[in-house]
Every structure is written in C-alpha cells, then in structure tokens.
Amino acid sequence: MSKVSYYTEEGLKKLREELKQLKDIERPKASQAIAEARDKGDLSENAEYDAAKEAQGMLEMKISKLEEALAGARVIDESQLDNSKVLVLSKVKIKNQTNGMEMEYTLVADGEADLASGKISVNSPIGKGLLGKSVGEVAEIQVPNGVMKFDILEISR
Structure with a gap:
C-alpha cells in the first residue's frame, strides 16, 4: 500500500x-x-x-x-486552504525570538523541499513546529541544541 x-x-x-x-x-x-x-x-x-x-x-x-x-x-488545491493557520503550501514569515532574525519559508511536501529557495518540508522539525499555528502565536520547536522560539508574523499563499 x-x-x-x-x-x-x-x-x-x-x-x-x-x-x-x-x-x-x-x-x-x-x-x-x-x-x-x-x-x-x-x-x-x-x-x-x-x-x-x-x-x-x-x-x-x-x-x-x-x-x-x-x-x-x-x-493540493490551494483554493481550499485556510489562510488563518499554517498548512502545507503556506508561506510563513517568522521571527527568531533569540536573535531577532526574520525568515520566510514555504511549507512543501518532502520531495519539493529546497532550503536554498526557501521551501522546507512539512516533516522537518521547523515545518512540524509551524503547522497549525496562527499569526501572533509562538512556535516552540525542538532542535538538537535545545528549543527555538519563533513568532509567527505573517501567513500567505
């Protein structure tokens, strides 16, 4: 299967x-x-x-x-996706609470991930941590050297 x-x-x-x-x-x-x-x-x-x-x-x-x-x-039918939460194909602007750095990623399927073009897998630690979050929420993501906190600034398609 x-x-x-x-x-x-x-x-x-x-x-x-x-x-x-x-x-x-x-x-x-x-x-x-x-x-x-x-x-x-x-x-x-x-x-x-x-x-x-x-x-x-x-x-x-x-x-x-x-x-x-x-x-x-x-x-994925993009017209059916909700923009209020982070989902697959969401373009998410986040801010690292530790260093203040802002980044923008698009969450994609594993086979389409390409960090150089800002596409990260929904199955990566950051991708999993962002899924389901809304603007204004804080995503706490477990990484090898601790927990990183990101503010969700913007969600778009």
Missing part, C-alpha cells in the same frame, strides 16, 4: 519528468552497458559486468520508488 503524499502541480510534474527520464533514457543506457560488458568475455571474472548489473539494480529500485510515490501522490 502506497503512502499518500501531497504535491503542488509543479512538484508532481517534476516527479513525472524524472521518472520519464529514468525509464526512457537511463534504463536503455544501463542495458547497453550490461550488453557491452557481457561481450567482453567470461562473466565470472568480469568486474565491469558486475558493476553494470549493480547500477541497473539501483536504477530499477529508484524507478520503483518514484512509481510508488506517484501512485500515492495527490495535488
């Missing part, structure tokens, strides 16, 4: 493109590498063949995981 995970239209499209790339381009390359290694003779002492077979196994495992993720993927 596959686990349900939520994606934006963009994130789901990216997942499908990656799967297509693996199936249409990488899989034939792996088969070709195995065929070339097989043509080099004795398979019992052919390290190149063993490496090609292992690479193919890893590729098939990755394809299988992507197919499973796509089977349980659901697109």
Whole structure:
C-alpha cells in the first residue's frame, strides 16, 4: 500500500519528468552497458559486468520508488486552504525570538523541499513546529541544541 503524499502541480510534474527520464533514457543506457560488458568475455571474472548489473539494480529500485510515490501522490488545491493557520503550501514569515532574525519559508511536501529557495518540508522539525499555528502565536520547536522560539508574523499563499 502506497503512502499518500501531497504535491503542488509543479512538484508532481517534476516527479513525472524524472521518472520519464529514468525509464526512457537511463534504463536503455544501463542495458547497453550490461550488453557491452557481457561481450567482453567470461562473466565470472568480469568486474565491469558486475558493476553494470549493480547500477541497473539501483536504477530499477529508484524507478520503483518514484512509481510508488506517484501512485500515492495527490495535488493540493490551494483554493481550499485556510489562510488563518499554517498548512502545507503556506508561506510563513517568522521571527527568531533569540536573535531577532526574520525568515520566510514555504511549507512543501518532502520531495519539493529546497532550503536554498526557501521551501522546507512539512516533516522537518521547523515545518512540524509551524503547522497549525496562527499569526501572533509562538512556535516552540525542538532542535538538537535545545528549543527555538519563533513568532509567527505573517501567513500567505
């Protein structure tokens, strides 16, 4: 049974493109590498063949995981989301109570997380700590070196 995970239209499209790339381009390359290694003779002492077979196994495992993720993927309808609380796809402006630093994050599904572009997973410690909070509330988030407190300044889409 596959686990349900939520994606934006963009994130789901990216997942499908990656799967297509693996199936249409990488899989034939792996088969070709195995065929070339097989043509080099004795398979019992052919390290190149063993490496090609292992690479193919890893590729098939990755394809299988992507197919499973796509089977349980659901697109989030942003128009149905409540802006009064932090939810998936919320853009949240927070202020660290310790150093006064303000940050803005968008909460996304695991597969779409990218800290460099300000997208954090809803399953990350900060993401979990922010979920369900409203503007004006304080999120206390357990991190490896203690508890961090963030003021929720703004929630938007």
